[in-house]
Amino acid sequence: MPDLDVASLTGGVLPGSSALADLSGARWLAEVSALLPADAERPRVWIAPDADDAPCILGWGTAARFSGTSAGGVHTAWEQFRSWAAGADAEPVALGSFPFARDRAGDLVVPAVTVIRRARGRRTEVLSAPGEPMPRRVPRPHREPASLAELPQPGAERAWRTAVESAVAALDDDCRVQKVVLARTVELLAPHPIDQMAVATALAARFSGCWTYAHDGLIGATPELLVDLRGGRFRSRVLAGTRKPAWSEELLSDPKEQREHQLAVASVTQVLEADGVSPTVEGPFLLRLPNVTHLATDITARVGSRTDSARVVDALHPTAAVCGTPREDAYQIIERVEGLDRGQFSGPVGWMTADGSGQWGIGLRCGQFAPGSRRVTVYAGAGIMPSSDPAKEWLETGAKMEAFLSALR
Numbered sequence: 001m002p003d004l005d006v007a008s009l010t011g012g013v014l015p016g017s018s019a020l021a022d023l024s025g026a027r028w029l030a031e032v033s034a035l036l037p038a039d040a041e042r043p044r045v046w047i048a049p050d051a052d053d054a055p056c057i058l059g060w061g062t063a064a065r066f067s068g069t070s071a072g073g074v075h076t077a078w079e080q081f082r083s084w085a086a087g088a089d090a091e092p093v094a095l096g097s098f099p100f101a102r103d104r105a106g107d108l109v110v111p112a113v114t115v116i117r118r119a120r121g122r123r124t125e126v127l128s129a130p131g132e133p134m135p136r137r138v139p140r141p142h143r144e145p146a147s148l149a150e151l152p153q154p155g156a157e158r159a160w161r162t163a164v165e166s167a168v169a170a171l172d173d174d175c176r177v178q179k180v181v182l183a184r185t186v187e188l189l190a191p192h193p194i195d196q197m198a199v200a201t202a203l204a205a206r207f208s209g210c211w212t213y214a215h216d217g218l219i220g221a222t223p224e225l226l227v228d229l230r231g232g233r234f235r236s237r238v239l240a241g242t243r244k245p246a247w248s249e250e251l252l253s254d255p256k257e258q259r260e261h262q263l264a265v266a267s268v269t270q271v272l273e274a275d276g277v278s279p280t281v282e283g284p285f286l287l288r289l290p291n292v293t294h295l296a297t298d299i300t301a302r303v304g305s306r307t308d309s310a311r312v313v314d315a316l317h318p319t320a321a322v323c324g325t326p327r328e329d330a331y332q333i334i335e336r337v338e339g340l341d342r343g344q345f346s347g348p349v350g351w352m353t354a355d356g357s358g359q360w361g362i363g364l365r366c367g368q369f370a371p372g373s374r375r376v377t378v379y380a381g382a383g384i385m386p387s388s389d390p391a392k393e394w395l396e397t398g399a400k401m402e403a404f405l406s407a408l409r
């Protein structure tokens with residue numbers, strides 16, 4: 001449980017921050033990264049695409065942590081945060097990440113120091129726990145470029161083939177089951193600690209149309225927005241269907257990719273409709289990223305102003321972009337054939353305020369740093385359909401990993 005009296009969380013304006021007011025999110029992060037104390041190994045970050053007009057956040061340390069497990073876990077954590085924050089002057093923001101697996105705990109964290117620009121054009125604020133000095137620019141210690149070694153995984157490609165073939169067999173056996181998403185990992189080791197802040201900054205610069213996040217050593221730039229809920233307006237960006245950039249146009253005509261995409265969209269619209277919400281659906285369109293192109297659909301809706309983003313995250317996760325259709329059957333097939341602990345990969349990651357507003361991405365295109373920052377596990381998955389070819393899905397997951405890997409070079 002939190003050990004800090006919120007009334008003592010103080011807020012102020014970062015001296016000289018008017019110069020940061022109009023910067024893009026990526027530039028803002030690059031500038032404020034100099035405030036991160038040298039001994040803060042694990043920054044907390046959220047940078048949305050500039051068009052979102054969303055808060056840019058850099059935090060470190062922990063003022064308070066609120067946990068939640070299984071169905072309703074995000075809401076459970078948010079309710080604790082909301083009562084903790086009641087009466088606060090400083091409008092605290094909590095950043096969080098929740099695992100893919102439903103029986104594992106995730107959490108919302110109020111950093112000990114939060115540097116936040118709540119919208120473009122506004123000044124940058126600092127929210128601090130007691131005893132935290134106003135942050136100052138410190139020269140980042142010089143680090144040699146990471147010379148990372150990939151840890152050998154003998155038999156990994158064969159294990160992937162077996163997993164994909166088992167998933168395809170499960171789809172063939174039961175025509176109710178239409179799609180399963182499987183993931184794999186690559187492990188990297190560096191001779192010295194990797195600078196997590198530098199990785200987050202590089203991702204925000206290279207993937208400015210994505211949502212860059214860092215939370216407890218999970219760092220990535222996801223192109224998939226699970227929930228953006230602010231002022232009663234809901235938005236989600238659903239992805240499924242992938243090609244390397246040179247073959248992007250094939251996505252528009254390939255029936256396997258189209259079907260895979262439709263299932264992912266339906267997994268969001270059906271939940272909203274069951275809740276009495278009528279969504280507006282725009283797509284599919286081609287979302288071009290430096291490493292891959294996706295089929296993408298944007299879904300928007302008006303929801304009651306009393307709806308909080310935590311409740312919607314709990315209802316939507318896991319969508320068919322990371323689990324499958326029907327959700328329950330796909331989840332069980334994943335548990336049976338994937339042979340992987342996904343951790344926070346493909347779970348919700350984002351931020352919330354005490355009034356329930358928030359933005360949540362799906363934790364994709366990421367790496368999870370082990371304590372000490374020398375070892376990182378890189379994750380990627382792919383939607384498996386009855387016609388899936390294990391070799392192509394292997395290459396597709398490799399192309400997706402390129403996003404995170406590019407930030408380590």
Ligand SMILES: C=C(O[C@H]1C=CC=C(C(=O)O)[C@@H]1O)C(=O)O
Nearest residue numbers: 239240241242321380381382383
């Ligand atoms: C599971 C991942 O991607 C999902 C999102 C976009 C496209 C996907 C696909 O084409 O398979 C996946 O559903 C991942 O990046 O690890």
